[in-house]
Amino acid sequence: MISDLLPGAGAGTRPARGVPDATVARLPLYHEALGRLFDGHVEVVSSTALAEAAGVSPSQLRKDLSCLGTYGTRGVGYDVTRLQRQIATHIGAASEWPVVIVGVGHLGTALANYAGFAARGFRVVALVDPSPALVGTTVTGLVVTDLTELEAVVRNAGAVIAVVATPADAAQAVTDRLVYQGVTSILNFASTALVVPEGVNVRKVDLGQELAILAFHEQRKIEEIAHP
Amino acid sequence: MISDLLPGAGAGTRPARGVPDATVARLPLYHEALGRLFDGHVEVVSSTALAEAAGVSPSQLRKDLSCLGTYGTRGVGYDVTRLQRQIATHIGAASEWPVVIVGVGHLGTALANYAGFAARGFRVVALVDPSPALVGTTVTGLVVTDLTELEAVVRNAGAVIAVVATPADAAQAVTDRLVYQGVTSILNFASTALVVPEGVNVRKVDLGQELAILAFHEQRKIEEIAHP
DNA sequence: ATGTGTGAAGAGCTTCACAGCA
């Protein structure tokens, strides 16, 4: 969550350098919203329309897009096709990213089956798990590989992005091995703060935590009713 | 993600009012870290130690805890048991929250099985899905209920927290029905921005988006090597 | 001495308002 600091190194001549982290987090949103609008045969879209589709404010959208050095046409709007390609390039969705998933429990299986990955240019190339009951079985057309072969799998796939969906106590060890093999981006579903060297990005998704945050707000609502 | 604004209504006399949103997001982290330390029979913990376990800076931890009106002992540290109870109360983990999951695909199933929920005081009380193939089957000891009975299920359970794990095009309709039945907190896994009335909190977890953000950073690393 | 609690400084993100271009 905090994970990536990325100082931002004073704006260079080229765009794309020094894009705020918050903006990066929204780019996929815009990319997807554009996909929806494109199906409707829209060729030009205003910041207002696209912002609504993405669920953000128009000014925020404009500021975000301006960071990419994107040129809309003043008085008209943005060319959907061109903008979509722009974002796709920056986002890295233009190329195909091989992804390795470690941990094939319920969550790992769900992720392997998740259609949203393929739609965004990710290809799950390997599933890794230590359980003898799972190794060798097929999940979504992929044979589950034993954890001992993790290094070989990552190397062969040339993967730099990995998903850690193991129990919390195994997560750090797996991460260390992934990083050692050249993985520099990790999506962490284990409820532990992973320690990684500089230059490696970790994004943590803690489902229990998300619910806990909601519960906190509920708790507050209750208290507010009790003591107005 | 942006979802909750919650103005923060000028600090009241009691604590717990006007807790920054960012702090709320970290409380579950601390709660869990405390759980780990408590197993090790630690009775007092310093901000430095707890901060490291939670993966944040010591000053941030202190500031966060001070928001709760928590009193550690100067020169000593925080009493683990007391602090854990404090956070649990604020977080709402003290009570048990019934949760309804709508959409029993791979993801919904994974969530139903997710141990982290129970550990944090959530109890999945119902699984709802429209598919005739699923309705009536048992998942994790729960019988899947038909989508047409959504209203009854929510009412009977008295649930105010729900998880939407449906395809994107069904998400809004389901949400409307949930909100109408009194649900005020929604964890959204569908890749759509849900529209909800004031007072309803939505947290969005978009797995594809998380990966996309990582890919962006990877893309940037590549470009940095190409143009130093 | 040691480590919490906290005001103040600093950084980052969002919103606003309007200049500038089609």
Next chain:
DNA sequence: TGCTGTGAAGCTCTTCACACAT
């Protein structure tokens, strides 16, 4: 006239430094 692009204001969160309790 209409909508983008952007400097500046405003706000929230984070970090720093140090007073203060034990």
